[in-house]
Amino acid sequence: MDLLFLGTGAGMPAKARNVTSVALRLLEERQAVWLFDCGEATQHQILHTSIKPRKIEKIFITHMHGDHIYGLPGLLGSRSFQGGEEPIVIYGPPGIKDYVEVSLKLSYTHLKYPLEIVEFEDGTVFEDSQFKVEAKRLSHGVPSYGYRITEKDLLGMLMVDKLKEAGVQPGPLYKKLKDGESVTLEDGRTLHGQDFLGAPKKGRVVTILGDTRTCPQVEELAANADLLVHESTFGKDDEQLAYEYFHSSTTQAARAALNAGVKKLILTHISARYQNEDQHTLLSEASAIFPNTSVAEDFSCFEVERHDS
Amino acid sequence: MDLLFLGTGAGMPAKARNVTSVALRLLEERQAVWLFDCGEATQHQILHTSIKPRKIEKIFITHMHGDHIYGLPGLLGSRSFQGGEEPIVIYGPPGIKDYVEVSLKLSYTHLKYPLEIVEFEDGTVFEDSQFKVEAKRLSHGVPSYGYRITEKDLLGMLMVDKLKEAGVQPGPLYKKLKDGESVTLEDGRTLHGQDFLGAPKKGRVVTILGDTRTCPQVEELAANADLLVHESTFGKDDEQLAYEYFHSSTTQAARAALNAGVKKLILTHISARYQNEDQHTLLSEASAIFPNTSVAEDFSCFEVERHDS
Ligand SMILES: [Zn+2]
């Protein structure tokens, strides 16, 4: 599980940073890639990575501003053109379905794979046996959402040596014990799965926010997350601008990370006004409050580490 | 007047070629840039040129396929974001108005300049004292158009020395003669403007085609043009594929250029299947039939020379 940033700029593309998109790569976990936002030329950025468009299983849109969605029709069309046949699901705020469907229809684009588009408001937007994705509305003038992606805990490994010591031979019983169930042996003994399982692997939590002013929902979405991706359109000295344009500053993001008790903070959605040396300043401003901070660049990659408990 | 190619690929972006767009720069003629097609990331390509988005006065769309239109909403939005206030007019086939308006509306994009969108079918799509633009439908499965851009002839320079020799002193008369009118002097003589004007400057003709199978309309649009921009998705050996996918080959484009009597042929919309050495082959195939051919690359620039008659 890692995060590969495809675009880390704000509002408009610039030479140094494309508009927003980040890929959560779940290759080991489910041989899939989930995209969060898809600004114009996201498919162009992907050409410079190892991501295969057909592996993109889900696309989560934070909000309907152009710098977060204009790359969708092209990416969907090219994925089909390249022979992608696996279904794809897009989750986003109201409007996303019309936007994608009208764009594809008027451009005579006929996808060769099933496309589902789910418009949601607050709550759980996706859940299966492995992952849960929850969304909460932030504060951005237009409906903008943050996502909390929770990986479910994995049961520990079956301790085969301990079972053999207890005189239980390999067979169908093992499967039940591995799944944490209890079984009764022919000799009348009852064994409980959890007595024969190693330490469970705790699931990871990643929080990825849309554009937002600093607001209490950020800390709710990010509580104890392993990794928080927070917009930081402006630096500390431009907090007034950040407020006026419904964005956040470096220091606001860092305070939210600290209050939420996250393990790592990544700043993205950086205004083009900050170049070269300014970017060190941005990092310093945030690190002074929350030391484990990075400022993402296009193609930055961050492993989401497992903190076994 | 020159043509700057912003994207010269077909169907999908590739590392070497972006999807279609070409800028007709009329900086001397009207301090304006006209775009023909606007595939995804055209605004990104523009970042690497000297084109100022606010100078873009008109955008002509050849057809509604995604590789020719998906860059429009982003370009329009960024032009506004950067403070562009001059009006812009988009010309295109039916569907273009809905596409642009729905994309801007759903992304909450409010342009700070007037935007007009003209949906046309065959005929003259624009005319003023300087230029005429005519469109004709080609053969591409979906409505696809070629454009013939005709610069109007400029009258020659007023021959002041000759007027002085004839005893006519500078004054309001000069303006009338310069405009080609006839005037009667106080002494009863009648002078005709054309007798005192140098050779007229003949206007140039540029023909820019949308995607098409080879068809008679190409030669009609390109008749005696100074420059013909013709798609050449495939090479000579893939004419069957070209036919099946409603595209043209190198040799078909060259034969059309020859038959139409154009002065120069530029091939674009090159399939990503042709790389490096293959591109020399493409050029050779066309040049064997029509010698004055170039294969455009992204950022290729071609001056449209004036052939005074
Ligand atoms: Zn944004």
Ligand SMILES: [Zn+2]
């Ligand atoms: Zn095309």
